[in-house]
Amino acid sequence: MFEALFGRLTWDSIILVQEFEDPNLNTFITAGAAAMLPVGGALVVALLFWMKWWKPLFEWLTSVDHKKIGTMYIIFAVIMLFRGVVEGILMRVNQAVGLNGGFLSSDHFNQLFTTHGTNMIFFVAMPFLIGLINIVVPLQIGARDVAFPKLNQISLGLTAVGGFLIMISLLVGEFSTGGWTGYPSFTGRLINPGVGPDYYILSIGIAGLGSTLTGVNFAVTIYKMRAAGMSFMRMPLFTWTALCTSILLIFAMPPLTACCLMLGLDRYLGFHFFTNDMGGNLMNYINLFWMFGHPEVYILILPAFGVMSEIAATFSGKRLYGYVGLVAATMCIAVLSFMVWLHHFFTMGQSTTVNAAFGIATLLIAIPTGVKIYDWLATLWGGRVRFTTPMLYLCGFFVLFAIGGLSGVILANPTLDYQLHNSLFLVAHFHNVIIPGTLFGVLAGIYYWFPKIYGFRLLDGYSRITAFLWAFGFILAFLPLYQVGMMGMTRRTVAYENPALVPWMVVSGIGALFLGLAFTFVLLTLWRSVVNRKKLMVPFGDPWDGRTLEWWTPAPTPEWNFAVLPKVDGRDAFTEAKAKGTAYQPIEKYEDIEMPANTYYGLIIAALGSGLGFGLVWYMWWLAIICFLGCIVTVITYAFLPERKKIIPAAEVREIDETWRRAARESRGVTRDDECNEANQGLARPDIITNP
Amino acid sequence: MSAPTGQSLHPGLNLGEEHGDDHLEAETSVFGFWVFMMSDLVTFGMFFAVFATTMPLACCPGPKELFDFGSIAWQTAFLLLSSVTSGMAVLTMKQEHGGRGACTKKLVFWLLLTVLLGCGFLYREISDFISMAAAGGPPTRSGYLSALWSLVGLHGLHVTGGIIWCLVIVVGVLVRGVDRRWKLALLRWALFWHFLDVVWIFIFSFVFLGGLL
Numbered sequence: 001m002f003e004a005l006f007g008r009l010t011w012d013s014i015i016l017v018q019e020f021e022d023p024n025l026n027t028f029i030t031a032g033a034a035a036m037l038p039v040g041g042a043l044v045v046a047l048l049f050w051m052k053w054w055k056p057l058f059e060w061l062t063s064v065d066h067k068k069i070g071t072m073y074i075i076f077a078v079i080m081l082f083r084g085v086v087e088g089i090l091m092r093v094n095q096a097v098g099l100n101g102g103f104l105s106s107d108h109f110n111q112l113f114t115t116h117g118t119n120m121i122f123f124v125a126m127p128f129l130i131g132l133i134n135i136v137v138p139l140q141i142g143a144r145d146v147a148f149p150k151l152n153q154i155s156l157g158l159t160a161v162g163g164f165l166i167m168i169s170l171l172v173g174e175f176s177t178g179g180w181t182g183y184p185s186f187t188g189r190l191i192n193p194g195v196g197p198d199y200y201i202l203s204i205g206i207a208g209l210g211s212t213l214t215g216v217n218f219a220v221t222i223y224k225m226r227a228a229g230m231s232f233m234r235m236p237l238f239t240w241t242a243l244c245t246s247i248l249l250i251f252a253m254p255p256l257t258a259c260c261l262m263l264g265l266d267r268y269l270g271f272h273f274f275t276n277d278m279g280g281n282l283m284n285y286i287n288l289f290w291m292f293g294h295p296e297v298y299i300l301i302l303p304a305f306g307v308m309s310e311i312a313a314t315f316s317g318k319r320l321y322g323y324v325g326l327v328a329a330t331m332c333i334a335v336l337s338f339m340v341w342l343h344h345f346f347t348m349g350q351s352t353t354v355n356a357a358f359g360i361a362t363l364l365i366a367i368p369t370g371v372k373i374y375d376w377l378a379t380l381w382g383g384r385v386r387f388t389t390p391m392l393y394l395c396g397f398f399v400l401f402a403i404g405g406l407s408g409v410i411l412a413n414p415t416l417d418y419q420l421h422n423s424l425f426l427v428a429h430f431h432n433v434i435i436p437g438t439l440f441g442v443l444a445g446i447y448y449w450f451p452k453i454y455g456f457r458l459l460d461g462y463s464r465i466t467a468f469l470w471a472f473g474f475i476l477a478f479l480p481l482y483q484v485g486m487m488g489m490t491r492r493t494v495a496y497e498n499p500a501l502v503p504w505m506v507v508s509g510i511g512a513l514f515l516g517l518a519f520t521f522v523l524l525t526l527w528r529s530v531v532n533r534k535k536l537m538v539p540f541g542d543p544w545d546g547r548t549l550e551w552w553t554p555a556p557t558p559e560w561n562f563a564v565l566p567k568v569d570g571r572d573a574f575t576e577a578k579a580k581g582t583a584y585q586p587i588e589k590y591e592d593i594e595m596p597a598n599t600y601y602g603l604i605i606a607a608l609g610s611g612l613g614f615g616l617v618w619y620m621w622w623l624a625i626i627c628f629l630g631c632i633v634t635v636i637t638y639a640f641l642p643e644r645k646k647i648i649p650a651a652e653v654r655e656i657d658e659t660w661r662r663a664a665r666e667s668r669g670v671t672r673d674d675e676c677n678e679a680n681q682g683l684a685r686p687d688i689i690t691n692p
Numbered sequence: 693m694s695a696p697t698g699q700s701l702h703p704g705l706n707l708g709e710e711h712g713d714d715h716l717e718a719e720t721s722v723f724g725f726w727v728f729m730m731s732d733l734v735t736f737g738m739f740f741a742v743f744a745t746t747m748p749l750a751c752c753p754g755p756k757e758l759f760d761f762g763s764i765a766w767q768t769a770f771l772l773l774s775s776v777t778s779g780m781a782v783l784t785m786k787q788e789h790g791g792r793g794a795c796t797k798k799l800v801f802w803l804l805l806t807v808l809l810g811c812g813f814l815y816r817e818i819s820d821f822i823s824m825a826a827a828g829g830p831p832t833r834s835g836y837l838s839a840l841w842s843l844v845g846l847h848g849l850h851v852t853g854g855i856i857w858c859l860v861i862v863v864g865v866l867v868r869g870v871d872r873r874w875k876l877a878l879l880r881w882a883l884f885w886h887f888l889d890v891v892w893i894f895i896f897s898f899v900f901l902g903g904l905l
Contacts, residue, residue, distance in 0.1 A: 279835030
């Protein structure tokens with residue numbers, strides 16, 4: 001009876017119970033982490049009751065507004081980033097004292113690097129970028145929403161299911177110990193029959209479905225919903241990179257789905273895809289995984305390149321240099337990214353010819369990436385450059401990302417890879433591209449677009465300190481790893497015996513602490529800015545003298561984005577309108593706006609998906625079956641429910657829009673000298689340098 | 693939508709301009725589904741690729757012992773015919789529901805005929821699976837059989853989904869009439885059904901013919 005109800009879930013599976021049964025430092029740490037879930041959950045619920053936030057909460061959770069969905073993605077990513085950073089600090093500190101054995105048990109350490117990687121890639125970097133894309137792309141192309149708003153909500157729901165599974169594994173059971181790549185046969189049923197790999201497969205498999213749907217949604221949005229006159233070569237660069245990312249999601253996620261399915265079949269039903277016997281072949285998994293995995297790294301970096309392009313142009317008050325080159329480079333990278341997956345396993349027995357071909361293909365990617373860096377540098381050249389926070393991130397990116405890219409070129413050479421593979425050199429390399437690339441891009445993008453969506457700027461001082469802390473912490477934490485990697489230290493080792501490594505590991509551990517401080521400052525910046533928001537308001541909506549359509553609305557942007565859909569006749573449409581003085585001219589005709597109404601669709605799918613995943617992990621078959629059937633019933637029910645629309649009357653739109661335009665015509669605005677002062681109300685005055 | 697009426701910009705079957713706004717709406721909806729199918733095709737491609745790397749083991753029965761070619765021919769016939777009937781359903785919708793006649797009965801007839809043929813396909817496929825398992829070829833026996841079962845099974849699951857989807861559409865047009873929502877659903881479902889046909893042709897050629905020759 002008990003087994004039918006709870007499957008293989010027992011009292012001992014709950015981590016907190018293990019702490020009582022076997023108290024030691026490892027169980028104390030896991031119990032502390034596990035306790036954060038119920039305690040944090042209780043605090044959140046208490047806060048919701050205290051502030052009476054239930055209604056607004058459901059308003060958000062049921063919203064199909066792309067700006068709110070994007071915000072929820074980013075909040076989700078910040079929560080997961082917290083966990084990822086703490087895990088990173090634990091590992092680096094363990095290594096700092098890890099000579100002849102640190103304080104973590106090897107099993108605990110293995111779980112830490114697995115969850116850290118899985119978490120950071122799938123539930124931090126991707127939601128951050130998809131969140132930014134959600135918020136920005138419809139605004140940049142002059143649309144009111146995405147092509148399929150309900151599908152967008154479902155994608156968010158499926159991502160949340162993955163997050164739920166990886167989080168609940170802290171409290172109940174354990175996570176995989178096979179690294180974020182989860183190679184069988186180590187994650188196979190024979191060697192690892194526990195729940196860990198099942199959590200892994202289901203969390204990334206389900207979240208992967210959500211990402212595929214996001215890719216479809218944004219590809220269609222960008223292809224079909226651009227404003228009148230916005231041809232492809234007039235799209236802002238961020239939208240271009242979002243398009244390339246969407247295409248990569250569409251084609252790169254299916255291999256992940258396939259290899260998760262196959263590994264699942266091996267584990268649950270005893271198939272022989274990746275087993276060592278009976279004609280199984282684990283190389284198939286490795287090929288499939290990296291057919292997803294390599295495009296994935298460009299899914300992570302391309303939108304960050306897009307953010308950097310927008311920032312370089314805006315904060316030097318110049319048209320983006322080499323627009324066509326940047327578009328071509330982005331496309332080149334997207335195509336090449338499918339042709340290099342084998343460089344992740346040069347040492348696994350292919351012929352030298354195959355290795356050489358993939359090595360050369362990998363080296364080729366450096367060319368379009370170099371083109372991009374030079375284009376951004378040339379954009380700054382002779383511009384009206386302001387060293388605002390996003391520019392600090394851009395400068396950090398120029399230097400640090402270039403180092404990371406160059407170490408990638410080193411690893412792309414199979415002969416060198418034979419020496420360096422599986423060492424901390426590799427760990428240093430990919431952190432060196434992901435932190436100064438993706439993370440800097442995301443943070444710069446959040447600072448840049450924050451006032452657009454929420455109506456106030458982030459505090460400048462705090463943001464600058466945060467930027468420096470990230471850069472400083474990164475340098476300390478990861479550059480030493482290049483050295484220890486070359487000294488022969490392998491990745492994913494809990495302890496080591498060579499005393500010469502100790503100083504480097506201590507520096508790296510200190511760097512990790514600085515990264516923790518940097519994360520704290522992200523939250524601090526947000527909190528202080530919310531408290532001081534009255535002084536930071538930018539109601540006119542154009543705090544940085546922006547160039548693209550998203551700045552052509554009040555801030556916070558109304559639900560319908562544009563009172564009247566804009567028409568575009570150039571690349572920097574808004575800059576041209578401002579130069580001609582037509583940006584804030586009155587509009588004669590307003591029409592009723594039809595927006596999709598709130599729906600519980602995504603929320604229901606998320607709840608059922610969580611049940612499905614949890615039921616499968618613990619062999620609670622009844623739960624899995626009920627939730628699976630529930631998903632089907634939900635989809636069919638929604639197919640019959642009438643499409644609900646919200647009509648916003650023309651009079652209401654007219655009032656808000658006319659007030660904004662009139663005030664903008666009557667105010668003077670500020671020059672770029674006062675960009676980061678309280679005087680900045682979001683209206684740009686022509687500057688000493690006229691826009692070329 | 694900025695598409696000029698009368699000119700079909702979206703790929704695939706169009707509704708024709710007499711369907712007015714529905715015709716324009718189909719542009720985004722059907723294009724989105726094409727994109728989704730591209731993604732799904734890659735999933736099938738991965739299963740094909742894995743299948744291509746496996747070989748029947750000497751220990752277990754191979755294609756010659758396991759495949760019943762007569763049954764496979766029947767399955768192929770059922771599925772190809774069902775594609776024709778699904779095409780008839782779409783043509784019925786296009787020509788009889790564009791503001792002129794509204795013969796919902798005829799539409800439902802073609803859809804139900806498609807479902808029937810689809811069920812015939814599934815029946816033969818499932819009985820083949822059962823006899824394969826009985827003949828000593830369950831998927832747990834070898835890598836080759838795992839890849840075979842999951843590739844063919846994945847297609848079978850898609851067909852099952854397509855049948856359920858089609859039944860939902862039948863109920864939808866009976867309850868709600870052939871309005872925009874069900875027209876668009878029918879367009880997408882028809883694409884999906886043809887897509888499964890194409891995938892089957894590859895399975896037929898590479899898995900079954902390739903195994904037997």
